[in-house]
Amino acid sequence: MKIAVAGGRDEADFLTGLLLKNKHRLIVINDDRGYCEHLAAKYDKVSVINGDPGSEEILSDAGIRGFDIIIALSGKDADNLEICQMAKRLFSVKKTLCTVRNPRNVEIFKALGVDQVISAAYILAQYIQQPSMADIQQEVKVAPASEKNEN
Template identity: 75%
Template sequence: MKIGIAGGREEADYLIGLLMKDKHRLIVINDDRTYCEHLAAEYDKISVVYGNPGSEEVLSDAGIRGADVMIALSGKDADNLEICQMAKQMFSVRKTVCMVKNPGNVEIFKELGIDQVISPVHILAQYLTQSS
């Protein structure tokens, strides 16, 4: 599969390692130049693009058009929504996945067309309410 990963640090590193084992084609976009240099040195078989993943030009230059999945791991919920919506609407990415900090955004983002919205706090709350 062709997978875009936008933003993130530890989360991105973990996903890259996991997805490389299954030989997926990865495009990693990050706005931290030093982190991009680290990724390029660490992983020789991925495409690493330095730039704002919320920019149409950066997404286009990264080559995400027609990707199977775009994963948004930015620290800001609104940025992740923007990245996923652009990926789906402008670049025909099949599935979008984003992390959110605010658990209240889970259902809203799903209603706005994001395929999978993940909130660690929301998952924890569900676990706690189901296990009692």
Template identity: 30%
Template sequence: MAKKGAEKEQLFIIVAGAGKMGYNLTKLLVSEKHEVLLVEKDKERYNQLNPELGENVFFGDAAESDVLKNVGANRANVIVAVTGDDETNLIICQLAKIMYMTPRTIARISNPKNEDIFSALGVDNIVNTTKVVNSLIEKEVDPGMLVPILEMKGGRVEIVETEVSSNSPVAGKAIKDIKLPAECLI
């Protein structure tokens, strides 16, 4: 535990993928006074974020070695890959580790079956969005009440059904008023 008044070390963090997760993570890290660079390959999304983020957003594909070199992967403390594609996130983390000796890599995965593979291939921290969403739902709903109906896309998408008890925190709420992560679709 840090002592009160102790200053946090400023880190250089590269975030790959400017979706909701990458964008919000970048804003949070900038507010915590870290040096952050958000890398986005979609020109339209980059143009949308550039007026707000300025020098904290870079147009390019972080899965390309030259782009990682240009954004300073060799001096980054952490690279966080949060694109919408598991395989792209793995490539980014492996390039960062192998070519640029980035000390710490973090990857978001959607398919729970990829967790062991990512770990075996050297990704330091893995954020399994399926587990996160499931955990959040279980906090709101009795886990014994979740009934799997259909699994699609090799486990990346699961449709579940539940019955909500009258004393549940979500009882009586409209579905649109229930706060669920961005990855959760209703």
């Protein structure tokens, strides 16, 4: 698959290594020149573009037209939405995926056309609300404070 990774630092580095192992064609776009140099030195089979991934010109220069996936990892939710919408509408990228800091943006971004939206807090909340967690909570009995002090 042809995949673009836009923004991010540790997440971008981790995904780049993982996706390369699976033989995907990658382009990484990042606005931090030093970080681009780090990624280019670490991953010799990856095209690394230094520039704002929220810029139409940079996305065009990166050659993402018709890519299978773009993954937006910027630290700003609004930037990730912009990257995904531009990639889909202007460059015909098939699937868009982004991370969000604000878990309330998960459903909003999906309604606005982002294919997959990931929020750590949202995932944790979903996990806690699963029936299996409720069963675990009922099974765990906490001793009253007076009993704890007797040991």
